[in-house]
Amino acid sequence: MKGIVTSLSAFSQNAFSYLAYAITSNLWFVLLAAGALVSIILYLREEIEVTVRDEQQAL
Amino acid sequence: MKQNQSLTYRQSLSGADIYRYIKAVGLPVSIFLLAIFIIARFAAFGSNLVAPMTGVMWVAGAICALVLPSHRATILTETHVTIGCYLLALAGIRELIALVSGVSSEMLMASYNQAIPLTSGSTISGYLQTLLWISAIMTPLGFVGMQGKRIYSFKRKASKQKFFDQTRSIRNSGRNQLK
Numbered sequence: 110m111k112g113i114v115t116s117l118s119a120f121s122q123n124a125f126s127y128l129a130y131a132i133t134s135n136l137w138f139v140l141l142a143a144g145a146l147v148s149i150i151l152y153l154r155e156e157i158e159v160t161v162r163d164e165q166q167a168l
Numbered sequence: 169m170k171q172n173q174s175l176t177y178r179q180s181l182s183g184a185d186i187y188r189y190i191k192a193v194g195l196p197v198s199i200f201l202l203a204i205f206i207i208a209r210f211a212a213f214g215s216n217l218v219a220p221m222t223g224v225m226w227v228a229g230a231i232c233a234l235v236l237p238s239h240r241a242t243i244l245t246e247t248h249v250t251i252g253c254y255l256l257a258l259a260g261i262r263e264l265i266a267l268v269s270g271v272s273s274e275m276l277m278a279s280y281n282q283a284i285p286l287t288s289g290s291t292i293s294g295y296l297q298t299l300l301w302i303s304a305i306m307t308p309l310g311f312v313g314m315q316g317k318r319i320y321s322f323k324r325k326a327s328k329q330k331f332f333d334q335t336r337s338i339r340n341s342g343r344n345q346l347k
């Protein structure tokens with residue numbers, strides 16, 4: 110079990126290291142990351158603005 | 169004043185709400201990861217051409233969504249679908265090139281059961297490379313042009329003065345019809 114957890118941890122570290130390397134090695138990835146970030150913010154704002162929670166007195 | 173907090177009914181988050189929030193974060197993140205994967209597959213072609221083109225498309229979509237809040241959801245979905253299809257199409261053409269790169273003219277003659285020029289074996293991968301270049305450049309150009317036209321036509325049509333003129337025209341014509 111410990112071996113599996115260690116392997117999973119190493120796999121995740123490797124993945125994040127590669128992601129960091131890919132983003133920093135090519136500046137165009139910064140543009141991609143900015144586009145993704147703005148899209149997430151706009152999607153979430155759209156959800157928050159459209160959704161109205163019902164709240165009223167029970168009696 | 170007495171606080172009766174326990175008697176207030178509040179609607180909690182439903183499963184559909186949670187799904188929409190997950191989709192709002194998951195769709196851009198998955199497209200971003202797909203972009204990194206496809207760009208890494210294409211090596212120099214990816215980092216020098218596909219990455220800038222994808223970034224330009226994404227930023228154009230984001231700017232358009234910021235400028236036109238009423239069309240925001242449509243524009244964002246359209247942007248993500250276009251970028252996803254663009255990347256998958258490029259990856260598909262790359263696989264096709266890999267498939268036909270070792271094909272000789274004799275093999276093509278055998279598969280078609282038809283005599284063809286001896287140069288056909290090398291030109292077939294050339295055609296696919298041309299298709300790859302055209303797709304890689306024309307899709308982003310078309311998308312950016314479409315978003316620019318959308319902003320232009322919206323700003324041209326939806327000015328406040330035009331809206332008031334239109335309303336006044338309806339009011340006046342309605343009055344005229346009553347006479």
